[in-house]
Structure formats: C-alpha cells, structure tokens
Amino acid sequence: MQFVDSVFQLRETLKGWRSAGLTIAFVPTMGNLHAGHLKLVEEARENADKVVVSIFVNPMQFGVGEDFETYPRTELEDNQKLRQTGADLLFQPTVTEVYASDAKTVVTVSGLSDMHCGLSRPGHFSGVATVVCKLFNMVQPDIALFGTKDFQQLAVIKTMVRDLNIPVGVIGVETVREASGLAMSSRNGYLTNEEKQIAPSLYQALCQAKAAVQMTDQPYSSIEQAAMTALTEAGFQPVYFSICRAEDLSKATPTDNNLVILAAAKLGKTRLIDNLAFSLN
DSSP: OEEEOSHHHHHHHHHHHHHTTOOEEEEEEOSOOOHHHHHHHHHHHHHOSEEEEEEOOOGGGOOTTSSTTTSOOOHHHHHHHHHHHTOSEEEOOOHHHHSOTTOOOOOOOTTGGGSTHHHHSTTHHHHHHHHHHHHHHHHOOSEEEEETTSHHHHHHHHHHHHHTTOOOEEEEEOOOBOTTSOBOOGGGGGOOHHHHHHTTHHHHHHHHHHHHHHHOOOOHHHHHHHHHHHHHHHTOEEEEEEEEETTTOOBOOTTOOEEEEEEEEEETTEEEEEEEEEEOO
C-alpha cells in the first residue's frame, strides 16, 4: 500500500493508474477504523481496480464544544488494517493541505442540511459537503463508498453530486453492527462499560418502531413519542426520533412507502446515531 500526504503526490500516482485504464474507488474516512470502514474497503475492491482511502479529521464539520481535539486518532493501527484489507493507497493530508488559510468557499446542500442532525449541529453538513467535494476534486474517483449508518450524510452527498454534476458514482454500504445490534462507530470508544450495555437499546427502539409502523395504525407521532420515552427511561438523552420519507427525509405520512427511521441520542458524553430503512410494500 502506498502512502501520500500531498495532493501533488496523490495526483501523480492516480495519473499513472488512469493512463493504464484502471478504475478507482474512494473511501473517505476520519480514521480510527473499525469493521464498518473495512467493509467499505472490501466493497470498493469488488467494484474497482484500485482503492484509495483517505484519513482526515475534518475540523470544518465539528461545532463549538464538540470533540475535534479529542477525536480518536489511531494512525498506526489504521495503516495496518488497511494493508490487511487490500487498500492500494492511503491519502492522509494535513489541515493546511486541505484548506487554504484564507478559504472563502463553503458547499451547502440547502434543506437536507437543516433538519435532524442539522438542527442540533448547525454547520455540520456544510463541513461534510465541503470536505467531500474537495476530496472528490483531489481524487477524482469513479466511485465512492459511504456507510448508510450516517443516512442523512449520505443523502447530502448524493444530492451534492447530482446538483454539481460531479462524475462520481456514490454507493451506500449497509451498516455493520456489533452482536448486540449497536451500529459500529468510532465514537463507541467513548462509552463506559455500563453505557455499552445500554447503547444497543437505540437499535432496539428503531426495530420496535418499525414493527409498530408495519403492524398498527398508530399515528407516526405517537410511535415517535413512545420511542423517545423508552430511550429516556433506558438512560439516553434523545435528540430526535423521526419517521421519514427515505427520498427526502421529510416527515412521512401513511401514504408513503419507502421510509427511514432516523434517531440520535446522547448516552453520557457520547452522541450516537442510527437508522432503519424499509418499505411498507
């Protein structure tokens, strides 16, 4: 596996691959890699000749008081995992390599960025869209792979690619879960042993809400409120629990068919997100 930390080195390597007619898949990450990330790399290997992985903890997507400084950084372990999984190139730039000191351009996907996680994390999705747009310009991959655990993030990226005519195929890869059902996340490392016993309740609440949608005529608002109450009783501080249209993440109605239930909740100091997408017919 090759390692580069500058855009110049990256482009020189990729130019040779393209000249040889090779296709390129891209997996952008913030490091602290777990089985979910590695599944993205494995899927990338199946869909392209070469796989580029980036590790970049993006300061622009962290809000005031969030965990940018303490976000787990495990470069040596990540490097070893990527070699074992079969990545061809690791791109690990510095902040100054990605952002000019006087940068003035921000990419914002209106509407999608302002709901759900966007309400409690203002500016977060503009930070995501901006860095992903920049990385797409740097790597210029044929395809890029993202986990569906961050369902809203994936929707933002797909919309940005469509609206800006970026020639990248965006592929969503199913969430990897621990045996308990807890969605794998780099932030799971913040959980205490006691909190790790409670954390799977978030996924359980999603499954129960899905069953209620499928098997009862309860108003969606009642199902959402019951889930929020259950999460509070389990020890969470719920941020939101929303039954949405999968197409645009707006509030679902009983006539909608393709749904996704989005949830976010704090457990101690850790903010967890998860979702469950399904069709009624």
